[in-house]
Amino acid sequence: MNNCIVKVIKNGKQMTLPxxxxxxxxxxxxxxxxxxxxxxxxxxxxxxxxxxxxxxxxLDFSQAEMDFGKFMGEEKLDD
Known part of the structure; x- marks a missing residue:
């Protein structure tokens, strides 16, 4: 965005910067x-x-646990 100059204008009882x-x-x-x-x-x-x-x-912000089906035997579990 280029810099530009704006002039304060009166809008009713308020001042406005366009x-x-x-x-x-x-x-x-x-x-x-x-x-x-x-x-x-x-x-x-x-x-x-x-x-x-x-x-x-x-709203529950916690992520739901996903079920990917049964283990295939090669997975490394953290338990």
Missing amino acids: VTDEIKLNLGDQYYVSQLDNGEIVFTPLYQDIFSSPEFAD
């Missing part, structure tokens, strides 16, 4: 916004924590 189409975003994506001591503005994507989300509360 984002060019080169930056791939989806409508509705959420970001943490912070400003560093040197004035840099940093946008960090907000990701959903699936382990604490009620939407995934009933």
Whole structure:
């Protein structure tokens, strides 16, 4: 991506920094916004924590043991 200059614009009671189409975003994506001591503005994507989300509360995240059938006699078992 090439660097570009954007101008802060007023949108109602908010100020907005336009984002060019080169930056791939989806409508509705959420970001943490912070400003560093040197004035840099940093946008960090907000990701959903699936382990604490009620939407995934009933989901078993452990991998199920697979049954590959009977042993053939050449397998090395860890038992």
